Amino acid sequence: MGVQDPIDSIARALSLTRAERVALSKIVRSPEESLRNSMKVVPPHIVKGSDLGVDGFNVIITVERALAGDPVYVCTDGIVRDLSLSYSSYKPSDLFDRAVETIADTVRSMSPGRVTIYLDSPISRSGLIAKRIREITSEEFEVKTSNRVDSEILSHEIVASSDSRIIEGAKAIVDLAHAAISRAGISPKRLFTDRGMLGGI
Template identity: 30%
Template sequence: MKVSDNFFRAVCDYRYLLERDYPQKSMLKLVGDRYALPAAERVMLYRGLATEDQVKNRKEKVIRQLPPHTRITIDGFNVCRTVGSYLNGNPVFVGMDGLLRDVSELHRKKLKWEVLEKAVDFILQFLAEKQIASAWFYFDTPISHSGKMCALVNSRLPHYRLSGTAETVFSPDYELIQTTKGILCTADSNIIENAQVKVYDLAHQLILERFSAKLFSFPEYLLNKKEEQC
């Protein structure tokens, strides 16, 4: 993913304001307009940058390897849409916290059903190879196709000899935050910061392992720019 010439300066300004607790949406407009950033790069700032304390807190919760024979609870749309976006060729990137983000998500771009079907199959195959004990998917009831996604996952679980189920709930965030057993699979920052168990960035690890993907990474980007100190 190529970024504009002004992106680094925008990142520096945004991080400065973020650390000083300025209103995020206001400073996003201020910085975005100042450097004439395209929409995708504004989303990258908003979703990819975090304070040093937030980054530290999230990294303490996240694990890089999924232990076998583990029960996992999955943020359904978060994981499926991120994998689907990558399969669809939409921009995805790694935030300062090391978690995978989807640029298109905030623009409400809909993925074709066949792309989501492929994403589900890739996810279930990946989990089967990791020899998990069971997988419990939660999808947002208010979001369209949530019932259809549940039916798809439930119909495919036996094919991969996986135990578990998929269901719709009004707030997957609540269900995941309340979980006290196993491991959570999400890249949602609010869930991670409030999680009571460890978190695994399923979409990120799947894309790295299955496709050997070369993704834009804020930590790597800033490391390469270290001679241009913010």
Template identity: 30%
Template sequence: MQKGMTRLGEHPKPCPSNRRSTLSEVSPRVRKACEELRCLLNWGYPKQSALEFVSNHHKLLLEERNILARTVFPDQLAADLKRRRVDPREVRGKELGIDGYNVLITVESMVEGKTLFLCDDGWVRDVSAVFGRHRITPTTQKALAELLNLLDQLKPSWFEFLFEKQVSWSGRLAELVRREIDKRELDGTAKTVSKVDSKLKGGYEFIATSDHAIILKHYKVLDLPSLLVERLGTQLLRM
């Protein structure tokens, strides 16, 4: 244990954070868990062990654990992630790589009327955790239409949806996206790749994702779902 750090479960000093939690829309139990996790992260504890400790202590359900995992960040990391967020107007005339499942699943949640979260780092995220089990449904068609209409407005010079090759039905999904792009006569495509994160890291001037591990590897990142919040009437819970 590093000098100055305390054991999990002990709170010998105030939480070193300037942010105030605004979780009045969720249960007090989850609100308290978020505050405690944020404190532990700001004290330097590894996220996975801190998340497990806090979740077990408060007896959180799986969805509640997902809320903590996807929305809470230490202050320094949150600030770093925010700096990488770009104004959507900057994408005009530039190439854009899109983290296909990450972005599409989030917009599907919005189309279904689910509540999303405005996270510590400023990104809009869902907590559905359906990535490996994704299936093409009518909701997929609606979400894709919203995304393509948005991309038509943003007018990148060219865009590319990337889907993980190892996920079932990803080939059919990429084919569907290409077909819809062609219908709209947009300058873009979709394909499956073995490692989306590696491809996004150095292949595009701008990328679109809410995966913080990918965001940290790039300096010009677009939050596409956040641009659809008002249009789709999505409720955002601010963490």
């Protein structure tokens, strides 16, 4: 018999809904993954002069959610994530332009040597979204649509993403979404301190 997923055990015990289970699985990583991921995170100033690859939808959606007032969380690996169930049906909101402008300003403040923003081709209207990003940023950054974002982005020295699969293969991670929402004056929620859950639970 295989080892039962602890998240699944908690979800069953508490009769969590699918949305609640997804939230729990995003916020709480295993101790091993939390440590492994956190060791790859570099502070923004380290990005200076580096080749930066940005997981476009991943970062944009998190910043959009934060700007809209939806909860975003500092997870147990120290990386900020929103609670979206899926990006496959993503459509830009009225806050899209502001989110991209905030991200672009944050990237500029890091002074990378080169920036490539990747958008997943299967997502509807990804080509038009890429065009809009180029317009907002005055084509300052390279914006690419790809069917292989996960593999292409890993060719960069530093990667901006909260996706676990990308983090696993990356050499170094910068939490661009966290830096961007902080620049907008928004603080992500924290369920945990260095000593455990808030409230002593």
